[in-house]
Amino acid sequence: MSTVTLTIGPKSYPVACADGEEAHIEALGAMIAEKYALLGAARAPLEAQNLLFAALFLADELAEARKGKPGKAKTSPEGSAEADCLRAEIARLEAELVAARQAPPPPPTPQADLFGGAAPSAALAERLEALAEQAEATAAALEGLG
Structure with a gap:
């Protein structure tokens, strides 16, 4: 004792x-x-x-x-594994976002924006928006574990 x-x-x-x-x-x-x-x-x-x-x-x-609500409580070892998974998912999504931004621009479409330039592909814009939302949701979940 x-x-x-x-x-x-x-x-x-x-x-x-x-x-x-x-x-x-x-x-x-x-x-x-x-x-x-x-x-x-x-x-x-x-x-x-x-x-x-x-x-x-x-x-x-x-x-x-x-x-199961994120708060100020310290995480258990399982929470650490979950945090590692979330960090890996954020890294994957960020890499995918960078790759999407570095991809060659889509060919111009006949539709023009208000300033006379070609409008971006709606599909690309929607995909980038979806990726950004996924990254934000994953980051929020990770912050909740901390």
């Missing part, structure tokens, strides 16, 4: 834990201390109330994570 001392707010708390679990307990204590610090000047007069509010912040993040 080991003992770790956690400092949360102005107080320190000794916590018993199994050997080898010290770093994990310290990391959990740091999370609580971070949420405690969010109270700022709104701290309650009783320390137990302040710790309760810090615990409520953490419980809220946990509830959001369990619902």
Whole structure:
């Protein structure tokens, strides 16, 4: 059995834990201390109330994570794999977008725009728009994991 001392707010708390679990307990204590610090000047007069509010912040993040909603909760190893997949998808879509932009322009069509130039192919414009929307949606999903 080991003992770790956690400092949360102005107080320190000794916590018993199994050997080898010290770093994990310290990391959990740091999370609580971070949420405690969010109270700022709104701290309650009783320390137990302040710790309760810090615990409520953490419980809220946990509830959001369990619902599957992106929030500020840290990702699990599965979340890291999902983030890697999303990053790879973003890279693929960005490469496809670059290739589409570098492709030779389509042959001119008889239709002209308001300024007298040839109008771009509607199919190309729609494809580029679809690629841009996919990239934005994937980036938003990735940001939600962070």
